[in-house]
Amino acid sequence: MFDSGVGGLTVLRTLIQRLPHEHTVYLGDTARVPYGTRSGEVVTRYALLSARHLASYGIKLLVVACNTVSAHSLHALADALPIPVVGVIEPGAQAAAARTRGGTIAVLGTPATVASGAYQAALQRLAPLASVVARACPLFVPLAEDGWTDGEVPRLVAEKYLLELRRIGVDTAVLGCTHYPLLARTIADVLGPRVAIVDSADATAEAVASLMASREMLRPPGAAPRHRTLCTDVPDRFRAVAERFLGRPVGMVELVDLQP
Numbered sequence: 301m302f303d304s305g306v307g308g309l310t311v312l313r314t315l316i317q318r319l320p321h322e323h324t325v326y327l328g329d330t331a332r333v334p335y336g337t338r339s340g341e342v343v344t345r346y347a348l349l350s351a352r353h354l355a356s357y358g359i360k361l362l363v364v365a366c367n368t369v370s371a372h373s374l375h376a377l378a379d380a381l382p383i384p385v386v387g388v389i390e391p392g393a394q395a396a397a398a399r400t401r402g403g404t405i406a407v408l409g410t411p412a413t414v415a416s417g418a419y420q421a422a423l424q425r426l427a428p429l430a431s432v433v434a435r436a437c438p439l440f441v442p443l444a445e446d447g448w449t450d451g452e453v454p455r456l457v458a459e460k461y462l463l464e465l466r467r468i469g470v471d472t473a474v475l476g477c478t479h480y481p482l483l484a485r486t487i488a489d490v491l492g493p494r495v496a497i498v499d500s501a502d503a504t505a506e507a508v509a510s511l512m513a514s515r516e517m518l519r520p521p522g523a524a525p526r527h528r529t530l531c532t533d534v535p536d537r538f539r540a541v542a543e544r545f546l547g548r549p550v551g552m553v554e555l556v557d558l559q560p
């Protein structure tokens with residue numbers, strides 16, 4: 301599994317709970333984060349570096365835990381690797397389509413994810429009766445990285461981004477960025493109690509589990525699984541933030557260099 305940084309650990313946490321016998325290797329590309337403010341071309345170039353590096357570990361499946369990469373680069377990754385590649389957008393859109401009451405679905409994501417139109421297209425296909433609005437919330441990423449998830453500052457930022465959506469009266473909001481689940485409480489407070497908040501992590505873990513079961517790829521219970529954590533810069537900071545994202549201690553974080 302990889303992400304631009306620590307955000308994808310919210311997906312890893314759910315995946316390990318859902319598939320407790322699998323070995324995992326997680327790569328956070330902390331040397332190049334954030335991806336969400338870059339062009340699709342650059343995001344795909346970075347994503348291919350991470351995917352090729354992970355392929356050298358003999359992985360049997362790749363989870364793209366980053367919404368921005370899932371939005372722009374899923375086809376390029378699937379073409380480049382001989383293994384199944386699962387992104388977060390289709391499962392997230394399916395979960396939102398199941399929750400909407402046919403009103404308006406809000407997609408919250410990075411500027412690159414919103415600009416790609418990937419969630420909007422998936423939702424129009426899966427929930428044709430619903431309307432879709434999308435809102436880029438770029439400041440949520442540094443707030444989550446720095447642990448500013450509650451209190452006055454994130455509340456003010458969330459109000460700037462979201463009060464208009466509350467006025468429109470959306471019925472469902474998809475957290476279309478790995479970092480946003482950490483601000484879920486603040487986002488829910490601002491949007492109001494009648495809005496269903498959808499996090500794609502659960503839906504993605506479910507999609508991975510059923511794909512692996514259908515292809516008979518699941519590891520039987522046995523010796524304890526290994527969980528490796530890699531990053532491309534400042535491993536000490538990565539470990540500290542990762543522990544907050546995962547909600548448990550992270551062992552050694554290995555520093556890797558992604559070669560073109």
Ligand code: DGL
Binds near residue numbers: 336
């Ligand atoms: N992981 C990114 C995403 O889910 C958010 C952080 C970034 O911009 O790199 O879109």
